[in-house]
Amino acid sequence: MPTRSDVLRELKLAPEWRLRRSANAASAAAAPPAPSPRDAVPGAADPAPRPRDGPAPADDGARLARIAALGWDAFAADVEACTACGLCRTRNRSVPGVGDVRAQWLLIGEAPGAEEDARGEPFVGQAGKLLDNMLAALGMNRRENVYIANVLKCRPPGNRTPEPIEVDACRPYLERQIALIRPALILALGKSSASLLLGTDASIASLRGRVHRFGDVPLVVTYHPAYLLRSLHEKAKAWEDLLLARRTLGAHSSDAGTPPGE
Numbered sequence: 001m002p003t004r005s006d007v008l009r010e011l012k013l014a015p016e017w018r019l020r021r022s023a024n025a026a027s028a029a030a031a032p033p034a035p036s037p038r039d040a041v042p043g044a045a046d047p048a049p050r051p052r053d054g055p056a057p058a059d060d061g062a063r064l065a066r067i068a069a070l071g072w073d074a075f076a077a078d079v080e081a082c083t084a085c086g087l088c089r090t091r092n093r094s095v096p097g098v099g100d101v102r103a104q105w106l107l108i109g110e111a112p113g114a115e116e117d118a119r120g121e122p123f124v125g126q127a128g129k130l131l132d133n134m135l136a137a138l139g140m141n142r143r144e145n146v147y148i149a150n151v152l153k154c155r156p157p158g159n160r161t162p163e164p165i166e167v168d169a170c171r172p173y174l175e176r177q178i179a180l181i182r183p184a185l186i187l188a189l190g191k192s193s194a195s196l197l198l199g200t201d202a203s204i205a206s207l208r209g210r211v212h213r214f215g216d217v218p219l220v221v222t223y224h225p226a227y228l229l230r231s232l233h234e235k236a237k238a239w240e241d242l243l244l245a246r247r248t249l250g251a252h253s254s255d256a257g258t259p260p261g262e
């Protein structure tokens with residue numbers, strides 16, 4: 001039977017990230033501007049548009065009040081029925097989120113890609129495998145003490161960058177998730193997530209490496225895993241960000257590690 005390492009090597013995600021006690025390797029050269037990260041996510045062709053009801057007004061007060069009162073029992077169904085922006089017409093499945101609803105760690109990406117749209121779960125393509133690998137290096141997994149969500153719950157066609165009107169329409173769902181989970185730490189994966197949560201258009205390079213706050217919740221910014229798949233030299237920085245996040249939670253701060261290939 002193949003080992004986990006065999007599988008990751010086959011997926012070209014090896015060598016695995018491992019914790020070690022020695023000092024961390026130096027970071028790589030300065031970062032170029034990060035393109036839309038999900039462009040790197042392979043998957044099926046865009047789904048054909050499906051006829052649906054037209055979008056409802058994004059600023060509908062009754063809608064906002066309903067979402068603000070949602071519990072987990074109704075959350076996914078409410079997202080699946082949402083027509084508040086035009087993405088409802090092209091999605092196959094909505095992607096509300098996955099994980100431990102009592103998690104300390106809340107990871108927030110940009111939007112579903114093709115595989116996520118087909119399966120209804122965030123980060124299930126190669127970027128998802130890398131994310132799982134990163135979590136495993138910290139002794140974590142996506143089902144325990146971790147919740148993963150996206151800014152947008154439906155896939156933009158062709159993995160294009162989300163439009164501001166779509167982000168605004170979907171924002172109440174993310175805000176409700178944060179309120180329900182009450183995480184101890186938020187890890188923003190990529191620029192769209194960081195921009196929404198921090199209200200800035202600053203680059204990832206300028207935002208990472210320090211602790212921000214979303215309300216009273218500490219927030220750390222790092223690169224989107226899909227971007228890391230094609231920018232291997234940035235993995236060292238992403239690893240530093242994960243260690244910063246863990247230190248922020250006060251766990252095992254003496255450990256240092258190394259990213260794949262270092």
Ligand code: SF4
Pocket residue numbers: 079082083084085086087088094152153154166169170
């Ligand atoms: Fe609704 Fe968000 Fe999907 Fe737009 S992206 S249809 S606001 S759930």
